[in-house]
Amino acid sequence: MSGExxxxxxxxxxxxRVGSVPESSGVFVMHASMKIMYIGGSENVRQALLERLSDPxxxxxxxxxxxxxxxFAEKSDQMLKEYAEKHAGKLPLCMEKG
Numbered sequence: 393m394s395g396e397x398x399x400x401x402x403x404x405x406x407x408x409r410v411g412s413v414p415e416s417s418g419v420f421v422m423h424a425s426m427k428i429m430y431i432g433g434s435e436n437v438r439q440a441l442l443e444r445l446s447d448p449x450x451x452x453x454x455x456x457x458x459x460x461x462x463x464f465a466e467k468s469d470q471m472l473k474e475y476a477e478k479h480a481g482k483l484p485l486c487m488e489k490g
Contacts, residue, residue, distance in 0.1 A: 397460045405453045407445060413438040418460040419468045422453035422486075429453050430486045431475060433468030449486035 403409045405422060419433040420441060430450045434440035437458050444450040461467050476483060483489075 399459045400457045402455045402457050405441075405445070405456045407442075409456075410438060410441040410445060413441060413458060414460060415439065416460045417462050417464045418458050419464050419471060420456055420458040421471070422450055422456045424452055424454045428475065428484045430484050431468060431471050433464035435464070447486070453486075 400413075402423075415436050415438045417433075417435045418437040419431070420437055421428060422430040422432075422444065430444065430453065432440055432444070437460070441456065441458075444453070459467070472483065472487075
């Protein structure tokens with residue numbers, strides 16, 4: 393894969409939409425009521441999103457989007473750092489500890 397694909401559109405967070413996501417490495421963002429709930433990265437974006445559907449917190453997300461990239465770990469770390477900088481050091485709702 394050369395470079396990065398563009399971000400997907402925001403998609404409804406349900407099993408049928410998640411099922412259409414490629415089984416490729418990448419990052420994803422989930423939100424509800426325009427608040428970011430989770431930022432993640434995985435070698436298999438579809439599988440990671442399917443797992444998030446049954447999570448008590450991320451299962452409440454309404455929409456998601458994804459970016460296919462082989463450097464998903466670095467990209468998700470960068471996105472989390474940028475989020476924390478914009479939100480007084482806080483992580484997205486479903487990623488806060490305690």
